[in-house]
Amino acid sequence: MRAALSAIEVLRPRGLSHALELIASEPQPVPLAGGTDLFVALNAGAEPRTRFLDLSPLAALRGIRSSREGVTIGSLTTFREIREHAGLRHLPALVAAAAEVGGWQIQNRATLGGNIANASPAGDALPVLLAHEARVKIASVRGEREIAIDRLFTGYRQLAIERDELIVSIHVPWPTRGAVALFRKVGTRRAQSISKVVFCGVLHVAGRGxxxxxxxxxxxxxxxxxxxxxxNALEGSALPAPQGAGSPGSPDVSESSAAAARRALSKDLAPIDDIRSDRDYRMDIAGRLIEQLLRVAAFSPRR
Ligand SMILES: Cc1cc2nc3c(=O)[nH]c(=O)nc-3n(C[C@H](O)[C@H](O)[C@H](O)COP(=O)(O)OP(=O)(O)OC[C@H]3O[C@@H](n4cnc5c(N)ncnc54)[C@H](O)[C@@H]3O)c2cc1C
Incomplete structure (x- = not known):
């Protein structure tokens, strides 16, 4: 049942330390970032908790900072900010994912930290962060820690984060020179649909390998x-050579490594039949996306 508005309490922290004290207090408040997931749950009566911690005053959770190693993105950074930030041009897959999250209204509010913490298997930013080997900084009253993104998702909508911890920032290392990245979201339509399959691939290339x-x-x-x-099936093998008449869409990636990668996907993935798609379609698309990545790489100029 939907909670009465008068029953909802929103705590406004003065800064990060205060926020961490508040989230450690009882009853534990729920972090509230852009609200694009939480408000839907509240409105549907699917969120029984009524005490929230408004993260918006926390400057420590904002900003996009570049260094020699990579870029650190505050957890409160919205997808619109990611889309528009010039410093992220070396992470085109992240920018592409940001541009496909919901519509403009959602991108104006939805945050990268919220996408991670919501932990939906369909979260669009998550494959991008996984393929770029991002690290997530987390804080609580006990201090700060960092966790590799591939150790964060422990089960359906479950995270290796304690309830009194906040996601502070996400560090994404720069891809190596000449790396090729591809983001693809496959859904019923091009915008405002939940993915049937969402993919990000990053190829770090040396010569033609x-x-x-x-x-x-x-x-x-x-x-x-x-x-x-x-x-593993692809690593160490050569990129397919571009065919003279081709374009990135031309059907030339029939190399054995691509076929081996497609076969190997059955060990990696376990899609289900659900309202959005079925297992066989998803598996077929997953393989085709690898082939598309290889084609894009074959046609990318080597630097
Ligand atoms: C119409 C619509 C379209 C959408 N389309 C897409 C889409 O195309 N792709 C997609 O991936 N998602 C989509 N979403 C889902 C949603 O917009 C994203 O998951 C978004 O990134 C959530 O961020 P938020 O800041 O709004 O999170 P909130 O709703 O504020 O929070 C989500 C969860 O994260 C927790 N949380 C938030 N910030 C932190 C933090 N710093 N530390 C710890 N916990 C935190 C909250 O407690 C809550 O459990 C859509 C939602 C709507 C309503």
Whole structure:
């Protein structure tokens, strides 16, 4: 049942330390960022908790800062800010994902930290963060810690985060020079639909070989996952050569490594039949997305 508005309490912290004290207090308040997931649950009567911690006053959770190693994105950063930030042009897959989260209204409010903490297997930013091997900084009254994103999702909508911890920021290392990244969201329509399959692949290329391969999927398992067996099938092999008449859409990726990667996906992924799609379609698309990544890489200029 939907809680009466008068029953809802919203705590406004003075700063991060105060927020951490409040979230450790009883009854524990629920962190509230952009509210695009929480308000839906509240409105549907699916969120029984009535005490919330408004994160919006927390400057420590904002900002996008570049360094030599990578970029650190405050958890309160909205998808619109990600989309528009010039410093993120070296992470085109993240920018592409931000541009496909909901519509403009959602992108104006929805935050990267909220996407992570909501832990939906269909969260669009999550495969991007997995394929880029992001690290998540978490804080509580006990101090700060960092966790690799691939250790964060422990079960369906379950995170390796305690209830009194806040996500502070996300560090994304710069891809290596010449790396190729592809984000694809496959849904019923191009905008405002939950993914049937969401994918991000990053190929770190040396010469014409695939030195390091990172493939990550959403909506293909109870949690967003790296496809490690498929990664292994590709790593160390040569990129397919572009065909003279081709374009990135031309059907030339029939190399054995691509076929092996497709086969390996059955070890990595466990999609279900649900209202949005079925298992076979999802598996087929998952393989095709690897082929698309290879085609894009084959046609990318080598630097
Ligand atoms: C119409 C609509 C369309 C949408 N389309 C998409 C889409 O295309 N792709 C997609 O991925 N998602 C989509 N979403 C879902 C949602 O917008 C995203 O998951 C968004 O990133 C959530 O961020 P938020 O800031 O709004 O989170 P909130 O709703 O404020 O919070 C979500 C959860 O995260 C927790 N939380 C938030 N911040 C922190 C923090 N810093 N530390 C710890 N816990 C925290 C909250 O307690 C809550 O459990 C859509 C939602 C709507 C309503």
């Amino acid at each position: 695939m030195e390091r391969v990172r493939l990550a999927y959403g909506s293909m398992a109870p949690v967003p996952v790296r496809a490690r067996a498929a990664e």
